[in-house]
Amino acid sequence: MVRLNEIRQNEVVVTPPATVDAELVFIGRISTPWTSRMETPRQGRSDGPVCTIEIFEPWVQALAGVERFERLEVLYWLHQSRRDLVLQSPASNGEVHGTFSLRSPVRPNPIGTSIVALEKIEGNRLFVRGLDCLDGTPLIDLKPDRTLFKPIAPPQKGDFETGQVHM
Ligand code: SAM
Numbered sequence: 001m002v003r004l005n006e007i008r009q010n011e012v013v014v015t016p017p018a019t020v021d022a023e024l025v026f027i028g029r030i031s032t033p034w035t036s037r038m039e040t041p042r043q044g045r046s047d048g049p050v051c052t053i054e055i056f057e058p059w060v061q062a063l064a065g066v067e068r069f070e071r072l073e074v075l076y077w078l079h080q081s082r083r084d085l086v087l088q089s090p091a092s093n094g095e096v097h098g099t100f101s102l103r104s105p106v107r108p109n110p111i112g113t114s115i116v117a118l119e120k121i122e123g124n125r126l127f128v129r130g131l132d133c134l135d136g137t138p139l140i141d142l143k144p145d146r147t148l149f150k151p152i153a154p155p156q157k158g159d160f161e162t163g164q165v166h167m
Contacts, residue, residue, distance in 0.1 A: 001092045002038045003106060005082050009094040012087040016108060028055040028124075028139035030076055035135050037080065043103070044114045044132040051116075053126040053139060060124045067121050071145035074131065077138040078110035112137075115145055 007013060031052040034040040041048065053074065055063060066072065085106050087096040099107050116130035126142075143149075 001090070002040075003082075003104075004037065007085075008089040008092050010087065010096045011085055011089050012096070013084050014086050016084055024077065024140060026056075026077065026138035026140065027059045027142075028053055030054075030074075030131060030133055030135075030137045030139055032131055032133060032135045032137070034133070037105075037134065040134055041132040044116065044130040046115075046117045046130050048129050048131070050119055050127050050129055051131045053128060053142070055124045055126070055139070055142075057124075063121065063124070063126075066126070066142065066144075067118070069144040069148050070118055071148060072116050072118055072126075072128065073143045073145055074114050074116050074128070074139070075141040075143075076112045076114075076133055077140055078105040078112045078133065079138055080134065081105040081107070081110035083108050083110060111140065 031054065032040075033049050033051070083106070086099055088099055088102060088104055088106060089096045090102065090104060105112060112133055114130050114132060116128035119127040119129065121127070
């Protein structure tokens with residue numbers, strides 16, 4: 001069941017802190033076929049519809065080299081989500097799960113992530129498959145899929161550290 005904003009049986013709501021730790025900048029906007037949370041996929045699929053990611057200025061130059069990656073990781077702000085549940089009932093059946101054990105859009109910082117297949121780039125617009133967000137969802141970041149990316153900077157000490165317990 002898709003939540004709009006209701007609280008379900010056995011769910012627990014908390015009062016979030018009033019202070020803000022970090023300020024985000026929305027770097028673009030995502031266009032998808034979905035205008036209702038009731039119809040949006042639970043998770044994007046690599047053979048799903050082509051969606052468009054528009055990058056705003058002054059960030060367009062940051063797309064240099066992105067075309068080399070056939071898959072990208074997209075981070076977006078699930079702007080219509082409530083942010084105050086710690087126990088949630090995805091099936092709406094009274095059985096609850098901790099927010100951090102779910103990929104629900106309802107979370108203290110409603111960040112969604114998807115691995116998308118890059119079809120093409122035209123100017124400041126990327127055409128991708130694999131998204132699961134509403135039309136108009138704000139974009140937070142884009143990165144190469146980590147399985148395709150090799151760090152360009154030389155390795156440093158921590159890259160060679162294994163197996164130690166750090167308390
Ligand atoms: N793939 C992402 C992840 O795992 O982090 C998001 C998964 S989340 C389960 C996807 C659901 O979030 C959609 O089915 C829809 O109900 C909801 N959703 C999509 N876009 C949203 C938005 N802009 N604001 C609030 N909810 C949204």
